[in-house]
Amino acid sequence: MNLKTKSAILGFGVLALAGCNTDMWRQPKQEPLDASEFYADGAANRPLVPNTIPRGYARQDDAYYVGAENGKWLDGLPAGIKVNLALLQRGRERYNIYCTPCHGQLGDGQGMIAHRGFTLKRPVGNYHTDRLMKMPAGHFYEVITNGYGAMFSYASRIEPQDRWAIVAYIRALQLSQSASPSDLKPEELQSLSAKNETHDRLAQK
Amino acid sequence: MAQIFRPSANSVAKLSLICFAIGVPTVWLAIAGLSRSPANTKQDVPLNQPVPFSHQHHTWELGIDCRYCHTSVEKSSYAGLPSTETCMSCHSQIWTNSPMLEPVRQSYETNTPIQWNLVNKVPQFVYFNHSIHIARGLNCNICHGPVNEMQITWKGNSFQMAWCLQCHRAPERYLTENITRPGQSPREQVFNLYWELQKKGVKGLTIKQRDEARGEFTGSDDAEDLAKGRELVKKYGIKVQQLADCGVCHH
Numbered sequence: 001m002n003l004k005t006k007s008a009i010l011g012f013g014v015l016a017l018a019g020c021n022t023d024m025w026r027q028p029k030q031e032p033l034d035a036s037e038f039y040a041d042g043a044a045n046r047p048l049v050p051n052t053i054p055r056g057y058a059r060q061d062d063a064y065y066v067g068a069e070n071g072k073w074l075d076g077l078p079a080g081i082k083v084n085l086a087l088l089q090r091g092r093e094r095y096n097i098y099c100t101p102c103h104g105q106l107g108d109g110q111g112m113i114a115h116r117g118f119t120l121k122r123p124v125g126n127y128h129t130d131r132l133m134k135m136p137a138g139h140f141y142e143v144i145t146n147g148y149g150a151m152f153s154y155a156s157r158i159e160p161q162d163r164w165a166i167v168a169y170i171r172a173l174q175l176s177q178s179a180s181p182s183d184l185k186p187e188e189l190q191s192l193s194a195k196n197e198t199h200d201r202l203a204q205k
Numbered sequence: 206m207a208q209i210f211r212p213s214a215n216s217v218a219k220l221s222l223i224c225f226a227i228g229v230p231t232v233w234l235a236i237a238g239l240s241r242s243p244a245n246t247k248q249d250v251p252l253n254q255p256v257p258f259s260h261q262h263h264t265w266e267l268g269i270d271c272r273y274c275h276t277s278v279e280k281s282s283y284a285g286l287p288s289t290e291t292c293m294s295c296h297s298q299i300w301t302n303s304p305m306l307e308p309v310r311q312s313y314e315t316n317t318p319i320q321w322n323l324v325n326k327v328p329q330f331v332y333f334n335h336s337i338h339i340a341r342g343l344n345c346n347i348c349h350g351p352v353n354e355m356q357i358t359w360k361g362n363s364f365q366m367a368w369c370l371q372c373h374r375a376p377e378r379y380l381t382e383n384i385t386r387p388g389q390s391p392r393e394q395v396f397n398l399y400w401e402l403q404k405k406g407v408k409g410l411t412i413k414q415r416d417e418a419r420g421e422f423t424g425s426d427d428a429e430d431l432a433k434g435r436e437l438v439k440k441y442g443i444k445v446q447q448l449a450d451c452g453v454c455h456h
Binding site for chain 1: 267268269270272273276283285286288290291293294295297298299300316317318320328329330393
């Protein structure tokens, strides 16, 4: 084998090995939730600089973003929210994701997690008690935003718009659980009783 | 002049030709097989985590929606991992003395994140986006496998390019509708599977749903499904000719 052949084989070998190069697989950039050796807490995600507000987050409308105005909870929904079927459906969807684990699908505080031990220390809120039936809507918004008792804040998980949708749906739940069969049209009664166990229970009363 | 080769050299020459003909493809196939095997792709290999989190327990037994923890899956490229705060929403009250949850409490007290080991990853030159796949009604298990049955999470599919292309070349084989309430968008339909699984159990599902729930759905060739799939491709405005272009994923 002469030198030319040897260097040709070596050259091809090196080229073939270049295929194993994974520089591009892990690039010198940070993706969300990456670890970082640079920051002290080991996370690439950075918390907000204290006393700053991100662009677009200047939330000055207290009624909408706090649920209270002039130190009083808002009774009803803020001006920017229109109650319609789409809002209630969105509210039901978000409620079923974030609230049912504890509050249950009926809002009676009998969710799965409540049964798994949350009640041992403090019972989970039941929307159908007198106290919560009379509570202004702003209270529910504020509880979702800041938490209450053993309940954590859900502000980082639920957007303000969705929080109001959930509040609207909680009102619908309250209405549903204190409704009497006479509130319904006969044809609604018929179609419901075929499907809905809850309604069956009401109808028997 | 003496002979250079003995008569047996004839056989050696023939044999070496045969070995070459068999050997090269064998080595080639072995490398190809190895790169596709779980040893390389880590498919179906459960990965140790600082906290032995069970999806099976949280989603299947307790019925917690995927989005309770993976909050951004519908609106962002990242599904999002739950923050320690999300874990503590329940575990500040439940299993408060469990040694398994010590890293979670530690993380909460010291305000340092838990370092989970990444189960599902694609190379960084792939720009995968969760939200668009959810918006087209593809449920979690089609890509992630039977997450609702996983005690310790594993990678449900190889996530190699050939696997991605199965669907990107023929989306009509994968698109389905699963409407339980009138007017549901494809995004909303995605999570119906898990509610139905809760309500009816595996046995109450249709065969296709069962395959989806078990992470065994690899596209349908049923004429009716394909017709429906083609209709959905049209309805969603999916440009099939461009869907397998390099730039779709490799920007």
